[in-house]
Amino acid sequence: MKRQGGTIYNYFKRNRSGLEQISSPGSPHPGTSQESPAESSLSSSPGVRVDRDDDKSQTGTITEECQAQHSPPSSVPSEEGSEASEQDDDPDPEQPEPEDVSSTAFAPSKGPSDISTSREEVPVQPHLSKYPKTLHGTSKRAFNSKWYTNNSWLEYSVSKNSCYCFACRHFSLPNAPDSAFTSDVGFSNWKKALSKEAGFKLHSRSELHINAMYAWSEFKKRKEVDQTLLNALNEKHKKKVQENRQYIKTIAEVLLLTATQNIPQRGHEESQESKNKGNFLTILDTIAKHDSFIQQRLEASGNAKYTSHNIQNEMLQTLADMVQKQIIAEVKESEVFSVMADETKDLKKKEQMSLVVRYYYNGAIHESFLCFQPAETLNAEGLSQMIVRCLERHGLDYRNNLVGQGYDGASVMSGKHSGVAAKIQSKARFAFYVHCNAHCLNLVLVDATKSVPEVVDFFALLQQLYNFISGSYVHLRWLDVQQKLYPSQQPRELQSLSDTRWACRYAACRNLRDRLPAVLKLLQDLSLEKHGERSVLARGLLSQIDLQFLGLLVTFCEVLGDAKCLSDMLQSSTLNLARAVDLVQSLKSTFHNYRNWCTSRQEKATKNKLKIPGLTDDELSRAEKLE
Structure with missing residues (x-):
C-alpha cells in the first residue's frame, strides 16, 4: 500500500x-x-x-x-x-x-x-x-x-x-x-x-x-490573483463612478444655469431630428461638441442619459433642497428670525403663497426665499396654518425664535383680532407685526392721486399716449422721429403704467418729459395725414396736451422720483426699522418744502398782483387745489 x-x-x-x-x-x-x-x-x-x-x-x-x-x-x-x-x-x-x-x-x-x-x-x-x-x-x-x-x-x-x-x-x-x-x-x-x-x-x-x-503556496498565489483581480475591478469601478459623477455634474450645472437665468428647459420637440430641442438639450449638445465623453453618453443607446423631464424635475428639486438646507442651517445658527409672506396668482391662475425668512447671519442681514405653497384657502386660518406648517417642516422653532412678521395691509393678513398676524402671534408671542412700508407708500400715493380729478385725467392721458404710440405703424414713425430729433441718443420707449406699484410710474413720466418734443412732432404729422381714425386720435391727443398737462408732468416727475427713491430703499434687505422711519420723515419734509415753495410763490404773485404768463384764472385756481 x-x-x-x-x-x-x-x-x-x-x-x-x-x-x-x-x-x-x-x-x-x-x-x-x-x-x-x-x-x-x-x-x-x-x-x-x-x-x-x-x-x-x-x-x-x-x-x-x-x-x-x-x-x-x-x-x-x-x-x-x-x-x-x-x-x-x-x-x-x-x-x-x-x-x-x-x-x-x-x-x-x-x-x-x-x-x-x-x-x-x-x-x-x-x-x-x-x-x-x-x-x-x-x-x-x-x-x-x-x-x-x-x-x-x-x-x-x-x-x-x-x-x-x-x-x-x-x-x-x-x-x-x-x-x-x-x-x-x-x-x-x-x-x-x-x-x-x-x-x-x-x-x-x-x-x-x-x-x-x-x-x-497555492493559497498565497490564489490570494494574490484574487487581490489583483479585485484591484482591477475596483479601479474600473472607480473610473466608472467618476465618469458618472462628471456626467451628472454637467447636467446639474446646465439645469442650474437655466434656473438661475430664468429660462425654460424644455422645447416643444426634443427628438434627434428636431432643429430646436429646447434650451437644456441645446446647451448639452454645445458642451458635447467640446467634450467627447459627454457626446458619447448622449449618443449611446439606452435610457441612462438622464435628460428626460422627470430627471430634470428631480435634479431641480434636489438642488432646491440643497439651497433650502443651507438657508435653514443659517437661520438655526442665527436663532432669531422673521417671516414675510404674500399670496399671488401664477400663470395658471392658481393662488400661491411665497414665504421669505429674514435673519442676521455672518455680520449681515439676509432675506432668503424659502418656498412656494399652493394656497387652497385664502382665509386667515388657512394662511396662518400654511406658514406654521412650513416652519415646522423645516425644523424652525417659531414659538421662541420668531420675532417679526411682514405682510401687506389686507384685512385677512393684518386683522387685529382674527388676521394672520394675530393668529401667529397667539402662538409666537415675540412675532411683532410690521406692515410692509413699501406697500404703505404705494397706498398713500394711490389714495392721494385719486382724490384730485385732474391727476386722474393726467394719468389716463399718459396711458392713452402709450397705447397709441405702441401700434405697429405709429411705432415705426415714432422711432424715425426720434432718430431725426435725437441722432446721437438711443431711442426711448414710453412706459405702461403699473396699477400696483405707483412709484414705478416715475419712468413713464420721465420718458415722456424727455421725449415730449418728439411726441408733439409725431402727433402733428399723424394729424395731417388722411387716415381717418388714426388722424382723429392724433388730433384728440394733441389737443389735450396743454399747459395743465405739462405742469402735472413736471410735478409728478419730481414727486414720483423722490417716492421711487424711498420705495427702492424700503425694499432693501439691509434696511432696519429705525432707518426706514428716518427715510419716511425725510420724504415728508421734502413734500412740505415743495408745498411751501409753491405757496410762497403764489402769495408773492397775489401781493404784487402778478400773473403767471400763459395761465388763466381757472388754471390758477386748479393749481391752488393741487397745492
Whole structure:
C-alpha cells in the first residue's frame, strides 16, 4: 500500500485545488497514529518525551514517539484506486470542477495563543535579544533567530519557548497525524534543530510538510490573483463612478444655469431630428461638441442619459433642497428670525403663497426665499396654518425664535383680532407685526392721486399716449422721429403704467418729459395725414396736451422720483426699522418744502398782483387745489 502522503500529493498535483474531495472536515479517524518521519528522528533522543493526553503530559520534553499504523479514512482512495488514478492523469469528465484552496477543509490549528491562529496571518517570528536556554545533556542551548532565514515556515512561541511549523499547523488535512511541529508543546530540542537526520531538515523533507507547503503556496498565489483581480475591478469601478459623477455634474450645472437665468428647459420637440430641442438639450449638445465623453453618453443607446423631464424635475428639486438646507442651517445658527409672506396668482391662475425668512447671519442681514405653497384657502386660518406648517417642516422653532412678521395691509393678513398676524402671534408671542412700508407708500400715493380729478385725467392721458404710440405703424414713425430729433441718443420707449406699484410710474413720466418734443412732432404729422381714425386720435391727443398737462408732468416727475427713491430703499434687505422711519420723515419734509415753495410763490404773485404768463384764472385756481 502506498504511503498516504504521496497519494495526497499526487492527487493534489492533478487537481490543483481539490483537496476537499479526498478529505472532509471533522475529527481524525479513530485508532493509533502513524509514525511520522520527524517524530521517528526524535525517538532515540534521551530525555525527550511526548504524550498525547494533556493530563499525562510531563515537563514539556519529548522522550518517545507513538509507533502505530493509522487506518486510512473512507474518503481516501484505495491502493488500486490510487494506482489507477496515477496511471490516468486526465480527470474523469463527469467529475465536478474542483474548488480552490481557500475552500479546502484543513485541520484546525493547535498551539499557544502567541503564534498565528489562522491561515490569513503570517508566521510569528519574534526577534529577541536573548532567548531562554534549556539544558540538553551537559550543555544549555537556546533558539536562534537566524533559523528564520532558511525556514520561512518556522514560527516561535515566547510563552512555550518552542517552535512550530506554520504550514503544517494551518494547511494539513484533518486526518494528518501530529508531529512535534504541530503539537501543543512544539519542538524545543535545540541540540537536534540543525541535524541532517532530525529537526528542521528532516521535517522539511517529510511528505506531510511538502503537501502543506504546496497548499500554502497555492493559497498565497490564489490570494494574490484574487487581490489583483479585485484591484482591477475596483479601479474600473472607480473610473466608472467618476465618469458618472462628471456626467451628472454637467447636467446639474446646465439645469442650474437655466434656473438661475430664468429660462425654460424644455422645447416643444426634443427628438434627434428636431432643429430646436429646447434650451437644456441645446446647451448639452454645445458642451458635447467640446467634450467627447459627454457626446458619447448622449449618443449611446439606452435610457441612462438622464435628460428626460422627470430627471430634470428631480435634479431641480434636489438642488432646491440643497439651497433650502443651507438657508435653514443659517437661520438655526442665527436663532432669531422673521417671516414675510404674500399670496399671488401664477400663470395658471392658481393662488400661491411665497414665504421669505429674514435673519442676521455672518455680520449681515439676509432675506432668503424659502418656498412656494399652493394656497387652497385664502382665509386667515388657512394662511396662518400654511406658514406654521412650513416652519415646522423645516425644523424652525417659531414659538421662541420668531420675532417679526411682514405682510401687506389686507384685512385677512393684518386683522387685529382674527388676521394672520394675530393668529401667529397667539402662538409666537415675540412675532411683532410690521406692515410692509413699501406697500404703505404705494397706498398713500394711490389714495392721494385719486382724490384730485385732474391727476386722474393726467394719468389716463399718459396711458392713452402709450397705447397709441405702441401700434405697429405709429411705432415705426415714432422711432424715425426720434432718430431725426435725437441722432446721437438711443431711442426711448414710453412706459405702461403699473396699477400696483405707483412709484414705478416715475419712468413713464420721465420718458415722456424727455421725449415730449418728439411726441408733439409725431402727433402733428399723424394729424395731417388722411387716415381717418388714426388722424382723429392724433388730433384728440394733441389737443389735450396743454399747459395743465405739462405742469402735472413736471410735478409728478419730481414727486414720483423722490417716492421711487424711498420705495427702492424700503425694499432693501439691509434696511432696519429705525432707518426706514428716518427715510419716511425725510420724504415728508421734502413734500412740505415743495408745498411751501409753491405757496410762497403764489402769495408773492397775489401781493404784487402778478400773473403767471400763459395761465388763466381757472388754471390758477386748479393749481391752488393741487397745492
